[in-house]
Structures are given as C-alpha cells and as structure tokens.
Amino acid sequence: MSFPGSGLAKGLAVTLRTMTKRSVTAQYPDVQPDLAPRTRGVIGLFEENCTVCMLCARECPDWCIYIDSHKETVPPAAPGGRERSRNVLDRFAIDFALCMYCGICIEVCPFDALFWSPEFEYAETDIRDLTHERDKLREWMWTVPEPPALDPAAEEPKEIAAARKAADKLAAQQAAEAAAQNENQNENQNQAPDTEEGT
Ligand code: SF4
Ligand code: SF4
Numbered sequence: 001m002s003f004p005g006s007g008l009a010k011g012l013a014v015t016l017r018t019m020t021k022r023s024v025t026a027q028y029p030d031v032q033p034d035l036a037p038r039t040r041g042v043i044g045l046f047e048e049n050c051t052v053c054m055l056c057a058r059e060c061p062d063w064c065i066y067i068d069s070h071k072e073t074v075p076p077a078a079p080g081g082r083e084r085s086r087n088v089l090d091r092f093a094i095d096f097a098l099c100m101y102c103g104i105c106i107e108v109c110p111f112d113a114l115f116w117s118p119e120f121e122y123a124e125t126d127i128r129d130l131t132h133e134r135d136k137l138r139e140w141m142w143t144v145p146e147p148p149a150l151d152p153a154a155e156e157p158k159e160i161a162a163a164r165k166a167a168d169k170l171a172a173q174q175a176a177e178a179a180a181q182n183e184n185q186n187e188n189q190n191q192a193p194d195t196e197e198g199t
Contacts, residue, residue, distance in 0.1 A: 037145055039118035040101050044141035045092055045134060049113035052087035056105035056114060064098035065105060066091060066131075092137060096122070097130040115144040 026033055035041075057065040068091035074084045106114045117140040124130050 035118050035120075037118075037148075038116065039120070040103065040116050041118040041120040042096070042116075042122060042140050043094055043099075043106065043137065044115045044117040044119075044139075044144050045137035046113050046115065046141050047089060047092065047134060047138060049111045050089055050092065051111055051113075052089050053110065055108050055110065059104050059108045061102065061104065062095075062098045062100055064095040066093045066095070089134070092134040093131055094137065095131040097127045115141065117141070117143045118145065119143045 052067060052069040054067060057063075057067050067089070069087045069089050071085045072088050074086055076082055076084075103116070106116060119140050122130075122132070
C-alpha cells in the first residue's frame with residue numbers, strides 16, 4: 001500500500017542521491033577519454049609482415065576483409081637455384097561498417113601483421129566511407145601501444161631459447177677457432193728461431 005506523495009518522496013530521494021555522486025560524464029571532444037591500454041578501437045595493418053596468406057579474410061565471420069594480390073617471380077638466391085614465386089599485396093581493406101570487432105583476424109594472423117589500435121575517432125557521415133584501405137590501416141599501426149613487458153616468472157619462449165642456443169653455439173665455435181689460430185701462431189713463433197739456427 002502506498003501513501004499519497006510517497007512516489008514524489010522516492011523520486012526526490014533518487015535525485016538527492018544522484019546529486020551527491022561524482023559525475024561520470026566526460027566533456028568529449030574537449031576532454032579525451034582515458035582509455036584502457038588494450039582498447040579495441042580499430043585494426044592496424046603492418047603490411048611488411050603480411051604474406052597474403054588470406055587466413056584473416058577466410059576466418060572473418062563478417063567477410064569484411066578485402067584482399068587482392070598478384071604473384072611475382074623471385075630470381076634464385078644462388079646460381080643454379082630455382083626461381084621462387086611470392087605473393088605481392090595489391091589491396092587490403094576492412095569494412096568497419098560490417099566489422100564486429102571480434103578480433104578473430106588478429107588472433108589467426110600467423111605473421112603478426114594485424115594489431116588493435118586504441119584509435120576510435122574515425123566516424124563518417126556516409127557508411128560507404130567506413131571501408132578503409134591499406135594506407136589508413138597502416139597509419140593506425142603507429143598508434144598501436146607497445147606490448148606489455150614479459151612476466152619475469154614466465155617460462156622462456158621457445159623461439160628465444162632456440163635463438164640463444166644458436167648464438168651460444170656460434171660463440172663457442174668462434175672461440176674454438178680463435179684458440180686454434182692462436183695456438184698455430186705460437187707454434188710458428190717457437191719454430192722460427194730453430195729454422196734460423198739451421199741456416
Ligand atoms: S575483428 Fe572480426 S569482424 Fe572485424 S575484420 Fe576482424 S575478424 Fe572480421
Ligand atoms: S592472416 Fe595476416 S599474413 Fe595472412 S593475409 Fe591476413 S594479415 Fe596478411
């Protein structure tokens with residue numbers, strides 16, 4: 001059962017509670033929002049890493065990645081070798097009117113060519129202008145934040161372990177060669193006076 005005027009009292013109570021709370025609205029665009037470091041704003045393309053494998057376009061649930069390429073013949077690295085062919089990127093575009101920011105394309109790219117950028121100011125008045133080409137995707141690449149530092153307690157990545165092992169092996173080989181060279185030089189120096197004495 002409600003008393004007359006109880007609704008008004010409840011409404012005033014809500015108004016009073018809200019008035020005493022800190023405002024959560026931001027005066028955008030005069031004040032830029034303080035975004036989380038890994039914000040999913042837009043997708044940046046680092047095209048040097050792209051091998052045109054088409055994995056991102058195939059896995060995109062919205063089919064909003066458009067890639068065109070052609071094949072080029074690369075001469076053999078050494079005389080007598082075989083010619084190779086490689087894909088050259090002609091077009092890479094994403095239609096952000098269709099994209100649902102799921103991140104699948106970034107996850108599946110095997111060559112680290114796609115990244116999240118926190119950039120979000122790319123609204124357009126015409127929906128057709130939301131298809132952005134490689135130049136724009138490349139520009140966004142420069143707003144991608146640095147990756148977070150590695151956890152010191154984490155297991156060493158196998159790529160780094162393999163690279164370190166190879167570097168250690170090479171250093172050991174070079175040290176052994178240098179030691180053998182020094183030994184030869186010392187032997188030659190020791191033999192030199194005997195030869196002079198004999199003449
Ligand atoms: S984020 Fe998802 S929807 Fe958007 S382009 Fe990538 S795979 Fe497609
Ligand atoms: S998955 Fe990566 S390397 Fe393959 S086409 Fe897409 S961006 Fe390029």
